Amino acid sequence: MLEIKNLVVQIEDKRILNGLNLTVNNGEVAAIMGPNGSGKSTLSYVIAGKEDYEVLDGEIILDGQNLLEMEPDQRAAAGVFLAFQYPLEIPGVASMTFLKAAMNAQRKSRGQDELSTPDFIKRVNAAAAKLEIPKDMLKRALNVGFSGGEKKRMEILQMALLEPTFCILDETDSGLDIDALRIVSEGVNALRSPDRSFLVITHYQRLLNHIVPDTVHVMSAGRVVKSGGKELALELEANGYADYRESEAA
Amino acid sequence: MAGVTLMKTPAETGLVQAFETVKATLPGDVESRAQAFELFERNGLPHRRVEEFKYTDLRALMREVAPFAKVPSADEAKTALRDAKALAEINALQVPFVNGHFVRDAVDFKNLPEGVEIVPLAEALASGHDWLTRLSPVEWARQNPVYQLNSSFMADGVMIRIVGQVTTPVHLRFVTSSASAVATATRVLVLIEDGASVKLLETHESTNGVSHQPNDVVELIAGDQTNVHHVRVNAEGDQALALSTFAVKIGAEASFNSINVVAGSATSRHQVFAILNGENTKAQINGATMLKGRQHGDSTLVVEHAAPHCESRELFKTVVDNEATGVFQGKIIVPHHAQKTDGRMMSAALLLADGAAMNNKPELEIFADDVQCAHGATCGQLDEDLLFYLMARGIPKKEAESLLIQAFLGEAIEFVDNEDVREALVHTVEEWLKART
Numbered sequence: 001m002l003e004i005k006n007l008v009v010q011i012e013d014k015r016i017l018n019g020l021n022l023t024v025n026n027g028e029v030a031a032i033m034g035p036n037g038s039g040k041s042t043l044s045y046v047i048a049g050k051e052d053y054e055v056l057d058g059e060i061i062l063d064g065q066n067l068l069e070m071e072p073d074q075r076a077a078a079g080v081f082l083a084f085q086y087p088l089e090i091p092g093v094a095s096m097t098f099l100k101a102a103m104n105a106q107r108k109s110r111g112q113d114e115l116s117t118p119d120f121i122k123r124v125n126a127a128a129a130k131l132e133i134p135k136d137m138l139k140r141a142l143n144v145g146f147s148g149g150e151k152k153r154m155e156i157l158q159m160a161l162l163e164p165t166f167c168i169l170d171e172t173d174s175g176l177d178i179d180a181l182r183i184v185s186e187g188v189n190a191l192r193s194p195d196r197s198f199l200v201i202t203h204y205q206r207l208l209n210h211i212v213p214d215t216v217h218v219m220s221a222g223r224v225v226k227s228g229g230k231e232l233a234l235e236l237e238a239n240g241y242a243d244y245r246e247s248e249a250a
Numbered sequence: 251m252a253g254v255t256l257m258k259t260p261a262e263t264g265l266v267q268a269f270e271t272v273k274a275t276l277p278g279d280v281e282s283r284a285q286a287f288e289l290f291e292r293n294g295l296p297h298r299r300v301e302e303f304k305y306t307d308l309r310a311l312m313r314e315v316a317p318f319a320k321v322p323s324a325d326e327a328k329t330a331l332r333d334a335k336a337l338a339e340i341n342a343l344q345v346p347f348v349n350g351h352f353v354r355d356a357v358d359f360k361n362l363p364e365g366v367e368i369v370p371l372a373e374a375l376a377s378g379h380d381w382l383t384r385l386s387p388v389e390w391a392r393q394n395p396v397y398q399l400n401s402s403f404m405a406d407g408v409m410i411r412i413v414g415q416v417t418t419p420v421h422l423r424f425v426t427s428s429a430s431a432v433a434t435a436t437r438v439l440v441l442i443e444d445g446a447s448v449k450l451l452e453t454h455e456s457t458n459g460v461s462h463q464p465n466d467v468v469e470l471i472a473g474d475q476t477n478v479h480h481v482r483v484n485a486e487g488d489q490a491l492a493l494s495t496f497a498v499k500i501g502a503e504a505s506f507n508s509i510n511v512v513a514g515s516a517t518s519r520h521q522v523f524a525i526l527n528g529e530n531t532k533a534q535i536n537g538a539t540m541l542k543g544r545q546h547g548d549s550t551l552v553v554e555h556a557a558p559h560c561e562s563r564e565l566f567k568t569v570v571d572n573e574a575t576g577v578f579q580g581k582i583i584v585p586h587h588a589q590k591t592d593g594r595m596m597s598a599a600l601l602l603a604d605g606a607a608m609n610n611k612p613e614l615e616i617f618a619d620d621v622q623c624a625h626g627a628t629c630g631q632l633d634e635d636l637l638f639y640l641m642a643r644g645i646p647k648k649e650a651e652s653l654l655i656q657a658f659l660g661e662a663i664e665f666v667d668n669e670d671v672r673e674a675l676v677h678t679v680e681e682w683l684k685a686r687t
Contacts, residue, residue, distance in 0.1 A: 048642050051634065076644035088639045092657025101653060102643035109644065141657075158643060 001025050002047075002166055002197065007058035009039075009046050009222075016042040018222035019058070024166070024215075027194040031208055031233060032201045034219035035241040040201045041085060043219070044170045047199075048082040049075045062166055077109035079165030083155040083172050090142040095154070098142045099124060103161055127160040131187050148175030149184075156187040167191070168199045173207035185210030205237035220244040262294045264315035268433075269402055272318055276405055278375030278382075286401035296395050305577040305609040306519050306548040308396075312491060316463045318403060319349035319432035327353045330427035336453035336485040340670055342421035349426055350434030350464070351406045365414040365446065371407035371437055381409050385439055387471050388497040390523040390552050396493045397521070400467045403435035411441045412448045419449040419668065426456035426464050426490070433463040440470045444501065447477035449668060454494065454514075458487040461516070465493040474501035474528055478508075481671055483678065486514035488543075495521045502528025502557065507665060512539040512547050513678050519548040519577075526553070526560040536662040537566035538675075540682045541574035541606075548577035555584045555591040558618075564595040567662045569655055571686060573605035581613040584621055591621040599629045600658050602651075602686075652683040 002024045009017040016039045024030045032040055046053050047060060049072035060067040067075050090098070104114045115123070128138060131153045143151050152172055159167055169188065173181055188198070188211050200211055208230065216232040217224045225244055226232065258266070269287050273280055295312060296303035322330065327348040343363055346353045352370050362368065369379060391397040410420065426434055442448055450470075456462040464486070472478050478500075486492045492515040500506050510520055526533055533553070541547045553562050568576040578597040599608035612625035632654050640650035659679050666672040
């Protein structure tokens with residue numbers, strides 16, 4: 001279970017999150033929607049542990065562990081996974097080298113043995129096949145020269161291999177065509193389980209047709225201003241964020 | 251400063267005395283050595299007011315001169331070679347030098363690979379071998395004080411001739427081994443006949459904790475349509491003051507690929523003087539340098555496009571940690587007649603600590619009007635966003651940094667075509683990263 005209490009965050013003296021509260025239960029898929037600039041991506045970075053943000057107040061507790069006291073790699077080992085909105089290209093680091101380093105690092109921190117090379121390759125190939133990732137893509141440097149869709153599939157591949165307990169999808173639907181959206185969504189749905197929860201950040205209802213959420217939260221001006229079931233997303237799609245922008249001004 | 255004569259430093263005085271003492275004992279014509287030494291003595295050890303040595307002030311760095319090494323005994327040579335590890339596992343024809351002297355016993359002259367001829371230099375100098383006329387082929391080198399010192403003091407080395415396609419790599423192993431500091435001056439000349447191809451490995455090692463002063467020169471004359479792959483590794487001991495020169499003259503329609511990997515020495519200066527002397531030749535000259543502690547590593551490069559229609563690529567990567575200092579000085583020269591020259595030089599440095607420094611000086615000297623030449627130089631830190639991405643996948647910071655540093659240096663190393671050698675170089679990088687604090 002993830003619990004965020006009264007989270008206040010700024011970057012370069014600009015307040016982005018203003019006392020945000022959010023709870024995501026085990027096995028729950030929570031969608032976060034909201035207008036541009038409402039702090040959705042900041043929230044995802046702060047959970048994952050990006051340095052640029054200054055946390056002024058509040059706490060983030062995952063399964064009883066205080067994430068704010070941990071380095072990003074420790075948070076990953078504790079179960080956090082952030083699927084980036086813009087996955088980074090890393091020239092010179094082969095995708096397979098990267099995957100192996102990540103999987104073994106997490107295994108090591110959990111006290112497990114490193115994977116043997118055949119076992120590692122078997123796991124990668126099985127997971128890649130499900131996401132329709134061709135083998136030659138894995139031979140290239142990480143994300144270098146990948147299309148938008150390939151990069152997002154690569155993110156979900158990592159999610160599948162690292163088996164996190166709390167997954168954040170930061171606008172995973174951006175830049176995806178219809179087929180890629182289906183493949184990525186199926187990949188995510190396949191990972192849904194009673195002990196894995198998801199925070200799905202998106203602007204559009206479209207993604208939520210594929211990844212059906214249990215709860216929907218509306219963010220505005222750095223806070224969750226309304227929470228509800230999946231019907232809330234449909235309501236937003238019909239009426240837009242106008243109502244919530246007013247609350248921002250007030 | 252015109253008209254002012256600088257006082258000789260203790261090191262300069264030591265060099266004059268050393269030359270007087272050893273010149274009569276060194277093989278070959280004393281007169282040509284004396285000429286070289288006179289050229290050196292005219293200006294003495296180069297210092298920071300000499301443009302080419304602005305960032306590597308040898309007058310300040312070389313406090314005193316170590317005594318020149320004697321010929322090692324057979325046992326000493328054997329032990330030294332046994333302890334030398336750089337690229338030692340690579341299947342190759344090993345041509346070893348211990349303390350500046352060719353270890354003749356280590357080479358099976360009766361069973362040399364086809365197309366390889368080796369002549370010991372000391373003997374050749376003493377007897378006046380035909381090939382000696384081809385020594386010192388590059389003017390840029392002859393004007394250089396470090397090279398002049400080697401020409402004055404060179405005690406031994408080899409001359410190698412390559413004919414046809416030689417597939418077994420030729421491994422020049424320079425090992426300096428003794429408990430007290432010694433100076434060495436080794437010279438190797440490689441003659442690659444028209445149409446021949448060769449893979450040349452060069453490793454330089456010395457005892458840790460001892461301030462050895464090797465000054466090694468490798469010269470290479472490659473004919474037309476030759477194919478040369480050259481890999482050099484500086485694995486010198488942590489106190490060594492290592493000076494070295496690679497002087498190259500390449501004919502027409504040739505392919506030349508070279509990398510210098512620096513992982514050792516307290517102070518190193520490696521100079522490459524390359525002349526592309528025939529049309530349609532392609533040269534790739536790379537460097538991968540790793541510096542830590544208070545190391546000083548200088549890569550100096552002059553590439554002269556002496557013929558039209560040649561292409562050269564220079565890619566130098568330098569990683570500087572702690573309080574170390576890196577230097578890159580690279581110059582591409584294109585004379586009037588060298589039209590259609592295509593030259594691109596890039597030097598990139600990664601600074602890993604606040605105290606680390608890099609001096610980057612790329613230069614183009616172009617007199618022809620129809621050429622494409624470019625140079626670039628960057629100095630930067632590891633990309634925070636990339637580090638975050640790797641850490642967000644559970645990779646601890648140090649390991650994430652190592653992955654990015656390996657990737658950075660890998661761009662220069664990936665040109666090495668021999669897979670075993672490439673892997674050995676990657677391993678060298680990994681070992682360096684492991685030792686990082």
